[in-house]
Amino acid sequence: MRRAGLVVARALDAVVAAVRPGVTTRELDAVAAAAIAEAGAQPSFLGYGADEDRPGFPGVVCLSVDDEVVHGIPGARVLAEGDLLSVDCGAIVDGWHGDAAVSVVVGDGPPSAEVAGLLEATRTAMWHGLAALREGGRVGDVAAAVERVVGDGPYGIVEDYVGHGIGTEMHQAPDVPHSRPRGPLAGLRGRGPRLVAGTVLAVEPMLTLGDPDTHELDDGWTAVTDDGRWACHWEHTVAITPTGLWVLTAHDGGEAELTALGAPYGPLD
Incomplete structure (x- = not known):
């Protein structure tokens, strides 16, 4: 899975390097496809979700712009x-998946303070969610950490889409919410399945500038905000090892960010 994670990291690097005004999202998809093929891997997303009612996802990466959440x-x-572009990428190596996402502003000009704040808040929320994981903890610790970072500020936390377990399939149990239950489920706040060494999760908070409610477009895939405000998405795949955390889709394994947050770094290599 570390090998798959590094393929994803390099593919995301290649796509981000190709982002500029005037490029099409189809051209960026081709960049990702080439990077994954060059590594001898397969894309996780292409054809994903195919069933009798609809074809599978038609791209190698998900490319969500402005009010498109995911x-x-x-x-x-x-x-x-x-434009605010979120790039979500998955790759398979020897049957094992990696999954990560980054968000960038298109062009060389500085983003507005509003968009820059959204970018930083989402990235920070992801890293705090990752750092909250540990052997013996619970899945709900991610949501508690994300909510603590986002606080009562101007951003909405999308509840319609969550993180997930990952391994020989891209989406496995357990679900990894980024906000805690409300209403009659409030008693379960900060709970969820117990975490053990060997668990691998994709943590992927999505924040919005406005209301976090979303709906799906007629294409059957693209999720957009109900109010048309912009959204941001960051994601990493992380393994819980006997000695700490290993971010499989980060070039340095997450060592710098995890250490800065006081979380144990536990690579297996």
């Missing part, structure tokens, strides 16, 4: 200066 389909859309 699962944006690559196509003819031309990116413009100042």
Whole structure:
């Protein structure tokens, strides 16, 4: 899974390097496809979810722009200066998956303070969610950490889409919510399945500038915010090892970020 994670990391690097005004999301998808193929891996997303009612996902990566929260389909859309682009990528090596996402602002100009704040808040929430994991802890610790970082600020935490277990399939149990239950389930706040060494999870908070409610477009994949405000998505795949945490989709294994947050770094290599 570390090998798959590094393929994902390099593919995301290649896509981000190709982002510029005037490029289409289809062209960026081709960049990701080439990077994954060059590594001798297979894309996790292409054809994912195919059933009798609909074809599988038609791209190698999900490319979500502005008010698109997640699962944006690559196509003819031309990116413009100042767009907010989230890139979600998965790859398979010897039957094992890696999954990660980054968000960037298109172009060389500085983003607005509002968008810059959203980017930083989402990235920070992801790392705090990762750092909250530990052997003997619970899945709900991620949601508690994300909520603590986001606080009562201007951002919404998307509840319609959650993180997940990952291994020989891209989506496995358990679900990893990024916000804690409300209403009659409030008694379960900060709970969830107990974590053991060997657990591998994808932690992927999605924050919005406005209301976090979403709906799916007629394409059957792209999720957008109900109010049209912009959204941001960051994700890493992390393993809980006997000695700490190993972020499989980060080039350095997450050592710098985890150490800064006081979380144990536990690589197996």
